[in-house]
Amino acid sequence: MKKLLKGIGKTVITVFFCLVFSCKLYAQSAYPYAIQAYISYKQDTIALTHCYFGDVIHKTVLSDETIVIAHGIIISTGKTKVVHIPPGATIIDCTGKTVLPGYVLLHEHMFYPDASISPYYIHYKQLPVSFPRLYFACGVTTARTAGSVEPYSDLSLKKEIDAHQIIGPTLYVTAPYMEGAGGFAPQMHEITTTEEAKRFVNFWADEGFTSFKAYMNLNRAVLKAAIDAAHARGLKITGHLCAVTYREAAEMGIDQLEHGFFAATDFIPGKGEDACVSELNPFKHINPRGKEIKDLINILVKNKVILTSTLAVFEGLCKQDTIPKQQAFDAMSPDTRDMYLKYYSHEKSADMDSAMTKELVMEKEFAGAGGLLTAGTDPTGNGNVLAGYGSLRAIELLTKAGFTAIEAIRIATYNGAVALQAQSTIGSLEVGKHADMVVIDGNVADNINNIEKVQFVFKDGVGFNAQKILQQLKGQVGKF
Numbered sequence: 094m095k096k097l098l099k100g101i102g103k104t105v106i107t108v109f110f111c112l113v114f115s116c117k118l119y120a121q122s123a124y125p126y127a128i129q130a131y132i133s134y135k136q137d138t139i140a141l142t143h144c145y146f147g148d149v150i151h152k153t154v155l156s157d158e159t160i161v162i163a164h165g166i167i168i169s170t171g172k173t174k175v176v177h178i179p180p181g182a183t184i185i186d187c188t189g190k191t192v193l194p195g196y197v198l199l200h201e202h203m204f205y206p207d208a209s210i211s212p213y214y215i216h217y218k219q220l221p222v223s224f225p226r227l228y229f230a231c232g233v234t235t236a237r238t239a240g241s242v243e244p245y246s247d248l249s250l251k252k253e254i255d256a257h258q259i260i261g262p263t264l265y266v267t268a269p270y271m272e273g274a275g276g277f278a279p280q281m282h283e284i285t286t287t288e289e290a291k292r293f294v295n296f297w298a299d300e301g302f303t304s305f306k307a308y309m310n311l312n313r314a315v316l317k318a319a320i321d322a323a324h325a326r327g328l329k330i331t332g333h334l335c336a337v338t339y340r341e342a343a344e345m346g347i348d349q350l351e352h353g354f355f356a357a358t359d360f361i362p363g364k365g366e367d368a369c370v371s372e373l374n375p376f377k378h379i380n381p382r383g384k385e386i387k388d389l390i391n392i393l394v395k396n397k398v399i400l401t402s403t404l405a406v407f408e409g410l411c412k413q414d415t416i417p418k419q420q421a422f423d424a425m426s427p428d429t430r431d432m433y434l435k436y437y438s439h440e441k442s443a444d445m446d447s448a449m450t451k452e453l454v455m456e457k458e459f460a461g462a463g464g465l466l467t468a469g470t471d472p473t474g475n476g477n478v479l480a481g482y483g484s485l486r487a488i489e490l491l492t493k494a495g496f497t498a499i500e501a502i503r504i505a506t507y508n509g510a511v512a513l514q515a516q517s518t519i520g521s522l523e524v525g526k527h528a529d530m531v532v533i534d535g536n537v538a539d540n541i542n543n544i545e546k547v548q549f550v551f552k553d554g555v556g557f558n559a560q561k562i563l564q565q566l567k568g569q570v571g572k573f
């Protein structure tokens with residue numbers, strides 16, 4: 094009897110924690126009770142009819158299209174008049190709405206500047222509850238975590254999302270940052286020898302990480318060792334570089350470079366070898382359509398180096414037009430909002446405005462030269478970029494570079510899938526692919542900002558009510 098009561102007590106406690114933290118009690122069911130509340134559609138067969146259809150393969154938005162999904166897979170697409178809708182399918186009338194592939198973003202983090210300690214001590218706080226949900230509710234269905242400060246938390250998030258225990262994008266997990274001597278962030282490990290680099294890569298690969306991120310102060314020898322060690326495991330390595338130039342890294346075989354050209358030190362006069370010289374406007378001395386950048390772009394394209402555009406995190410440092418949108422402010426906890434307004438909102442510079450103007454031109458040139466341009470959020474920086482809301486801003490800003498709305502969406506979907514070598518299953522709305530989709534109000538071709546009007550996010554054929562998820566996060570971001 095005593096044993097039984099003890100058992101019941103334990104169950105009550107578990108139920109309580111599960112309701113609060115939506116944990117693992119319901120592991121046997123597809124989605125726990127706490128998640129079911131956000132699900133609008135989970136029928137086996139669903140037809141979305143009369144949609145604007147974001148065709149990222151042909152870079153066009155089609156009208157009056159129908160998409161049929163069954164058991165989580167897209168089974169047919171085409172003009173509403175001709176697509177066969179299986180009997181018994183649930184119909185969603187999408188008149189006036191656009192269906193897009195779920196975003197596949199490559200510079201994501203589960204952490205954010207910590208408002209609870211002095212901002213003069215750089216510290217990042219893991220936000221394992223709010224960030225996965227924010228990403229997801231804004232339409233991000235796949236995310237690569239480009240650098241970790243809480244590796245085991247990121248790994249657990251991946252497992253719990255895959256097991257449908259929490260709401261979030263499918264994660265491609267990147268190991269902790271590989272920083273060199275003299276870094277600014279105490280949470281990043283400093284690696285100074287080639288042996289250490291090799292050991293580090295092998296250790297985290299064994300733990301389950303599938304990509305690596307080299308950081309600013311890593312020198313050429315150590316970076317080369319890290320690239321070779323990652324490649325020996327069949328894994329990819331990207332970099333937010335500084336001491337090593339883009340040209341040097343490309344010639345060493347790096348797979349990807351973060352932050353567009355903002356982290357390129359190739360054009361900083363007098364930069365010594367292996368010296369990290371960081372400037373707000375690293376393009377001061379170059380013409381964004383000139384020979385120097387063309388030569389660098391050619392080297393990147395020739396070496397198949399992928400570039401990740403992260404325009405939103407730099408917009409926060411520009412003087413013009415950089416206040417976070419009201420929705421993002423509303424999502425922040427009071428102390429997070431204070432931190433941004435008191436400390437970070439003043440960090441703006443005209444140098445960044447001029448760098449941004451050139452960056453936009455150079456990203457377009459890179460794509461035009463045949464480079465694979467992808468997109469990411471980087472919700473760190475000066476605190477004005479949140480997961481999800483910042484992700485949408487990063488996509489919108491691509492149109493300022495001259496990409497059409499659907500080209501910007503392609504960069505944030507199909508190109509991301511190609512970079513992850515996952516384009517056979519995600520990244521576009523094609524028959525046979527996973528039904529990872531975003532339904533937004535309005536036609537995206539009319540106005541890119543319509544991507545902010547997210548209604549439903551489908552993952553593997555299950556449709557979630559985006560606004561309900563966002564509503565529940567109001568005032569919480571920064572707390573957990």
Ligand SMILES: [Zn+2]
Nearest residue numbers: 239240471473
């Ligand atoms: Zn980052």
